[in-house]
Amino acid sequence: MFYAQLRGLLDFLVERSGDPRVLDPIVRALKGGATMENWLARSGAVHGLAEDVEALEREFRNWALDAGRSAP
Secondary structure (H helix, E strand, O other): OHHHHHHHHHHHHHHHHOOOOOHHHHHHHHHOOOOHHHHHHHHHHHHOOOOOHHHHHHHHHHHHHHHHHHOO
8 A cells, every 4th residue: 555655646746747857856855954844835736736735745645636537
């Protein structure tokens, strides 16, 4: 289940941002000591993502539900 959720999150981030390398700036920020909340507040909108973790989680859940409904 973990791997399926992780894959879904990655697909969501790429789809929403339109950038297949969107994890690069996220990982760099986290390695530099930022939190996901910090990164989203500073850079989320630039990448087409929510500006806080709660909103990102809500958008991801909605995206996942929609993807599940449209699956064969």
